[in-house]
Amino acid sequence: MLFLGHELGILRRNPVWPLFGIMQPILYLLLFAPLLTSITPNGTLEEALVMFTPAALVMIALFGTMFSGFGMINETRNGVLERLAVSQAWRPAIVLGRVAKDVIMLVLQSLIILGVAALMGLRVGLPAVGLVLLLMAAAGLFAANLSYGLALAVRDENGMSQIVQFFLVPLMLLSGLMLPISVAPDWMQAVARFNPLYYAVEAGRALFAGDFSDGTVPVAFGLFLALSVLTLTWSLRSLRKLAG
Numbered sequence: 001m002l003f004l005g006h007e008l009g010i011l012r013r014n015p016v017w018p019l020f021g022i023m024q025p026i027l028y029l030l031l032f033a034p035l036l037t038s039i040t041p042n043g044t045l046e047e048a049l050v051m052f053t054p055a056a057l058v059m060i061a062l063f064g065t066m067f068s069g070f071g072m073i074n075e076t077r078n079g080v081l082e083r084l085a086v087s088q089a090w091r092p093a094i095v096l097g098r099v100a101k102d103v104i105m106l107v108l109q110s111l112i113i114l115g116v117a118a119l120m121g122l123r124v125g126l127p128a129v130g131l132v133l134l135l136m137a138a139a140g141l142f143a144a145n146l147s148y149g150l151a152l153a154v155r156d157e158n159g160m161s162q163i164v165q166f167f168l169v170p171l172m173l174l175s176g177l178m179l180p181i182s183v184a185p186d187w188m189q190a191v192a193r194f195n196p197l198y199y200a201v202e203a204g205r206a207l208f209a210g211d212f213s214d215g216t217v218p219v220a221f222g223l224f225l226a227l228s229v230l231t232l233t234w235s236l237r238s239l240r241k242l243a244g
Contacts, residue, residue, distance in 0.1 A: 003089075003097020011101065022109045024063060025056040026116055032178070033120070039183070049122040053113065054204025055177040057136050058197055060109050062172065065102045065143040066164055069151030072098070076155050076242065085242055095235050099144045106140035107133055128207040131217075135207075138224035139200050145231035152238035176201050196223050 033045070033052040040047035075081040084094050110133055114122075147164075154160045174181070174188065175197035181189055192198045199220040206214035 003093050004100045007098055007101035025059045029056050046121045049117050050208045053117045055201050056113050057110050058200050061139040061143050065140045066147050068102050068144055069147035072151040073157055085239055095148055102144040103137050103140045110136050124208045131207050132204050141228040142224050145235055149231050149235035171197055
């Protein structure tokens with residue numbers, strides 16, 4: 001809670017970056033979602049929003065939390081993180097406080113996206129909204145842990161930026177963010193099954209469509225919870241190595 005309060009205090013004093021981070025998904029929602037009406041069964045904007053809003057939420061998890069580790073690199077270079085790692089503080093709290101802040105921001109940004117989509121005509125039930133927010137929190141938990149683990153392992157902004165950009169584009173395209181993966185060639189549909197973001201997008205679309213029994217829903221939750229545990233373990237081990 002102390003680390004979380006510290007991180008939220010920094011965010012409160014400089015709220016510009018979260019606002020910039022949410023602008024891209026909102027612009028996609030306003031300018032791209034209407035284009036999808038041509039591939040929906042009835043050609044309505046509501047159907048297009050059901051298809052694209054979960055993708056916009058996953059986009060926040062990608063472009064927001066995946067870049068959160070850059071601040072930790074600066075703290076590593078300045079020696080701040082090393083002093084914290086050898087202090088009396090519980091080491092997992094050093095990472096978990098930052099991760100909790102990222103997840104809270106992701107949920108708040110997701111609520112804003114859902115509000116914009118509702119103003120555009122999206123109509124979904126509260127149970128679906130609640131489950132999608134939980135799924136986005138799990139996806140953000142994985143992305144944040146991965147970002148901090150990568151920051152502690154690489155410790156260089158340029159190297160981390162290259163790695164993130166290299167993997168981000170194919171993961172985004174193979175998840176069906178922009179268009180449903182069902183319209184892709186067979187080989188691309190087969191490769192997409194190995195992309196965890198694909199299950200997040202498909203599960204979100206199924207929940208918004210009212211199909212709570214879709215197989216991608218439990219797979220997405222289980223997959224991201226397991227990946228979150230693995231990436232958190234990796235980041236904590238990297239922190240121990242930093243402390244010597």
